[in-house]
Amino acid sequence: MKKNCKSLPKYTLKRITDYLNELYLLKAKGITRISSRELSKMMGTTDVQVRKDLSCFDSIGKRGVGYDVTKFIKVIETELGIDRELSVIVIGVGRLGSALMHYKRLSQAKFSIIAGFDIAKEKVGKKVNGIPVMHSGELEGFLLKNRIEIAVLTLPVDEVPGVMKVIRNSDVKAVLNLTPTMINEDDGMASRNLDIVSDFKILSYKIKERANAD
Amino acid sequence: MKKNCKSLPKYTLKRITDYLNELYLLKAKGITRISSRELSKMMGTTDVQVRKDLSCFDSIGKRGVGYDVTKFIKVIETELGIDRELSVIVIGVGRLGSALMHYKRLSQAKFSIIAGFDIAKEKVGKKVNGIPVMHSGELEGFLLKNRIEIAVLTLPVDEVPGVMKVIRNSDVKAVLNLTPTMINEDDGMASRNLDIVSDFKILSYKIKERANAD
């Protein structure tokens, strides 16, 4: 499937996931064909950008015609490796962790959350959306017995170092960190740091900047 | 406060919000001084990157010494414009919207959510964490009477177009979009699109890529 690129450029990778979301919507509407120009308009980018992003793959468009939506989706899904099941655990079953455990789009996309972990007695032993919640003390043992690809961190920031010690010692392949601290990648583990408050701050800056531009 | 840069480079802006999170943690620990090298280690970047990012501001470090944590925080906060109150509404009071309405770090950072909107009868008229929930039909009138800087979208994706029509017609300055579709910026409105499922997909790709590299 890959052509020119040894691995997808960082920003291409990000955009491709966005393309995918729009393609799903198009497919749901019964649209079977799309041009780079039409897609770029939805995405707020340019047609050339779309085509350049796709240049990493074997040609998936038809000149004079455009792209077949279904084929387009398939190629991206294969490239992202989301055509297989990935097992996930959620560490910290607060409002956000619990929201993720209920989130249908995740399971639809084959990310299956198989356990939650928390230190609160009233949560441990219960189920959230059918998913068992275990005590954080059991995490180390659990990771020895179960193959987990992704660990999601939705716990208080001061509990992160302890949990990360356990995770770095395990076979977990990636961490999605939703706490306001940075978790760096290393040889054995990928990571992604998301902090929604930071996004609010970025919007604050943009608002301020635009106001000044008057 | 600004020096060389007419506006902050895109990636500098993003990193600065990350620096801020680490600086808050340092301050909470009572640490008053930090070097670019130490900070860069926490962030998974380089000391030069940190210093380059700061080159947009009037010099805030001392050669041979490092940066004063409190001053560092102050400069960033001022630049981001988060030293003032910003009013926020949440459209779609599901699990995620509700989690945001409870999120302490948001109000601590002066982002005050003053209303939620939903179409579900059983939610309208109630309060979530003391914040009133109104019917989405009231949104247009509400935006005429209240100055809102940021609208957060946490509603089903098929309801987005209708809501965006109202918002684009209003004085809302920015949208934080948590639905899996793209909302583009225009002259009157900034936006930021976040889709956590896309982040899972990016991790999937990274896991696959690392596995292949063996």
Place this chain on the structure above:
DNA sequence: CTCTGTGAAGTTGTTCACAGCC
């Protein structure tokens, strides 16, 4: 003529190397 695909040019972001202050 329409739309994809892609080297080449242009722009933006990162790293290097070192000057300047503590």
Place this chain on the structure above:
DNA sequence: GGCTGTGAACAACTTCACAGAG
């Protein structure tokens, strides 16, 4: 010596301009 600040060199990404297929 230690650490900041920055022009210059380098690398990554985006846009341009156009060749090529339907």
